[in-house]
Amino acid sequence: MKILTEHESKKLLAEYGIPVTREAVARSREDALLLACKIGFPVAMKISSPDIAHKNAAGGVLLDVGRLEVGAAFETIVGNAKKHAPDARIDGVLVQEMVPRGAKIVIGIKCDSQFGHAVMFGIGGVFVEVLDDVSFRVVPLTKRDAIEMIEEIRGRSILAGCDVGAIVDTILQVSEMAAKEKIFELDMNPLIACGRGVVAVDARVIFKD
Numbered sequence: 009m010k011i012l013t014e015h016e017s018k019k020l021l022a023e024y025g026i027p028v029t030r031e032a033v034a035r036s037r038e039d040a041l042l043l044a045c046k047i048g049f050p051v052a053m054k055i056s057s058p059d060i061a062h063k064n065a066a067g068g069v070l071l072d073v074g075r076l077e078v079g080a081a082f083e084t085i086v087g088n089a090k091k092h093a094p095d096a097r098i099d100g101v102l103v104q105e106m107v108p109r110g111a112k113i114v115i116g117i118k119c120d121s122q123f124g125h126a127v128m129f130g131i132g133g134v135f136v137e138v139l140d141d142v143s144f145r146v147v148p149l150t151k152r153d154a155i156e157m158i159e160e161i162r163g164r165s166i167l168a169g170c171d172v173g174a175i176v177d178t179i180l181q182v183s184e185m186a187a188k189e190k191i192f193e194l195d196m197n198p199l200i201a202c203g204r205g206v207v208a209v210d211a212r213v214i215f216k217d
Contacts, residue, residue, distance in 0.1 A: 009192060010215040011058045015102055017211040020189070021196070024181045027207045031104035037079040043103040044078050052104040053081050055089040059096035061212065064134075066092035072106060107209055110202035111166045114142070115178055117186045117194035119216070125186040129157040129179055131166065132198040139163065149183040151176060170201040178206055192216045 012020070018028040030047055033056050034040035044051045055068030063069045067088030070081045082101050089098055114132030119125055123146050130142030143160040145153045154176040158164060167175070178199065185191065193214040200207050 009217060011061075012213040012215070013056050013058050013099060013102075014054065014063075014211055015056055015099075017194075017213040018208060020185070020213055021208055021211055024185050026178055026181050026196075027205060028211070029104045029107060029207060029209060031102055033100045034082065034103050035100045037082040040082040040101055040103055041075075041078045044073070044075070047103060047105050049073075049075050050106050051078070052102075052106055053078070053085055054102045054104065055085050056099040056102045057089060057093075057096050058099075060089060060093055068092070078103075104209075107200050107207055108202060110200040111170050112198035113167075113175065113201055113206075114195065114197040115182050115199055116196060117182060117191050118144070119192050125191070127157075127179060127183050127186060129154075129175075130161055131163045132196075136197055145183075147183050147186045149180060151180065154179040154183075167201065169203055171203060171205050174204075174206045175201055190216045 015033055022028050032043045034043050050072040053070045053073050054063050060066050068085050073081045085101050112133035114130050114136050116128040117125055118128055125147040126144045127149055128142050128144050131139050141162050143157040145157055191213060196208045196211045198209050200209055
């Protein structure tokens, strides 16, 4: 399996027209400050490593970082990651725009040995596994499929006021990706949905060999 970093995963998403956060990988604390100044404060900062799947558990995520905090945040994130996973490959620290509040959803791809690729949609965020409020459809999907997936979610009321059309479009874009790419697993969690559009705040892609 080939595991992409968050930044690499988002580059693939962007190729299929899925909106992603403005971001770049910093190799040093000086780079981090320069990138943060270009993106605009406050920023989110995350460890960038293909070997660390759960960045929060590794102490590898800091949010709402201000100008005077960037350098120390870089050192803290890298230090925490090395302590958590001493043998992990570390590309640097991802410096990312903070996204306005909205509904947290998850869209992903699962590969089943019997049915092939399926697209998943559901309530996202840190409680995605606890709530288990998701629906699936086997690729390829139609627009009707995407709408039905949204309607099947028990917690769909959180989408009130969100751009449901943009969510439908994203589900269909992920279906297209699943049909064209040798993806074993994709998770966009969370994908922030608001009154106008959606944006992928985090993503992870695993390719089949």
